[in-house]
Structures are given as C-alpha cells and as structure tokens.
Amino acid sequence: GNSVTQMEGPVTLSEEAFLTINCTYTATGYPSLFWYVQYPGEGLQLLLKATKADDKGSNKGFEATYRKETTSFHLEKGSVQVSDSAVYFCALSDQWAGSYQLTFGKGTKLSVIP
Amino acid sequence: DAGVIQSPRHEVTEMGQEVTLRCKPISGHDYLFWYRQTMMRGLELLIYFNNNVPIDDSGMPEDRFSAKMPNASFSTLKIQPSEPRDSAVYFCASSRTGQVTTDTQYFGPGTRLTVL
Secondary structure (H helix, E strand, C coil), X not given: CCEXXXXXXXXXXXXCCCEEECEEEECCCCEEEEEEEECCCCCEEEEEEECCCCCEEEECCEEEXXXXXXXXXXXXXCCCCHHHCEEEEEEEEEHHHCCCCCEXXXXXXXXXXC | CCCCEEECCEEEECCCCCEEEEEECCCCCCEEEEEEEECCCEEEEEEEEECCEEEECCCCCCCCEEEEEEECXXXXXXXXXXXXXXXXXXXXXXXXXXXXXXXCCEECCCEEEEXX
16 A cells, blocks of 8 residues: 655754655655645644655755655755754555555654754 | 635534544545544545535444535534543645646645533
C-alpha cells in the first residue's frame, strides 16, 4: 500500500537558518506529491505540490523536488522566519488509486526562535 | 469567503455518550472529506462525499461511526457510543472537483474531541 515517511520532529531552528524536512514515500503507480502546512489552531493548507518526476514545487520561499529514483520529496527553505513555525505534512496521491485521496505522513513540527 | 466551518471546536464527553461533529463546506464545492488526526496514526481519511452522496467510507473505523450529508451545505460525523480511543482532532475539508492533483482541498480548523 501507499505510505509516507517523514523525519521525526520537533525541529527547532534559529531565524534565518536553512531548513530541510525529509520525506520519502512508497506508492504503486505514479503518485503526485504534496506538502501541507498546519499553523497553530488552524486546518491544513496546501503549501506546494509536484505531479511528475523532476518537477519542483515552490511557494513562499519553500521548495521541494520530486525525486523518483530516491522516492523522495524533501522540503527546503533557505532562510526560515518565526512565522514559519508550524507542522508540515508530506502527502501523496496515487493515480492508480484515484486522485481523490491523500495519504499523509505523520507531520514534522517546526519551531523557529528569534 | 468564510472557508470551511466546523463546530464545535472542542468537545469533551464521557465514554458511552453520543458525539456529533458538524461541518459546513465552502459554497460551490461538490466534494467533502472527513479526516481524523491522532498522534499514533497521523491524518487518516475517514469518508468522502460527492454531491452529498458518500463515495468511499472504507476509512470509517467501525460501525460506531456514521456520516451524513443531508444537503450541499452541511455534513455531520456521529460517534455512538464514544470510546476513549476516539479522542482525536477531526477535520473536515472540501474541494470543487475532488481531484487533488489539479484542485485544492480546503481544511476547516478541526474539532478536538476528548472522550473520558
């Protein structure tokens, strides 16, 4: 079956530090990959996505590249801000299973300190 | 646009009691999804609807859980009887077409349920 594995958190960084959150996946077919962000007290929001191998998704300074050879979709940001403190979820949608459903990782909590 | 609205935001109840969670999707969205989030299992899809009709309820954990969508602007998730292991955050989400690759699911703020 489909699964997503994220690095364990929490992750604590100083402002302006470089961020990497690792994500690897297992899927049948040809998945699309997503990163969602959940700010405190809010629901999840789509941050970025990539629908085929070697695609790069980007938004708000965050980037992730779909690496089929390593089955990975690591999230990166060059300089984090306090406002980036949130929980980040990696997810996939498997084309073979229909594109209505998302399989999520367990989330990685990021805290950015001034 | 008010976004997806869920109520209540917090619910504390005792084991054996009936619990009803409510969701109002974004107007014009034909798809509605219910998710459950726990520390152990992460975020799981419970059920989703298209045009008020349940399409896939394979994620519903057991018969104690039921979901309905009587009209395009309202859905409920009911647990009867509730058990402590049902304690979780329950999210509702909606989208226009349901296709996650080309569309976006908009999530509500969630209902935090605690069953004592």
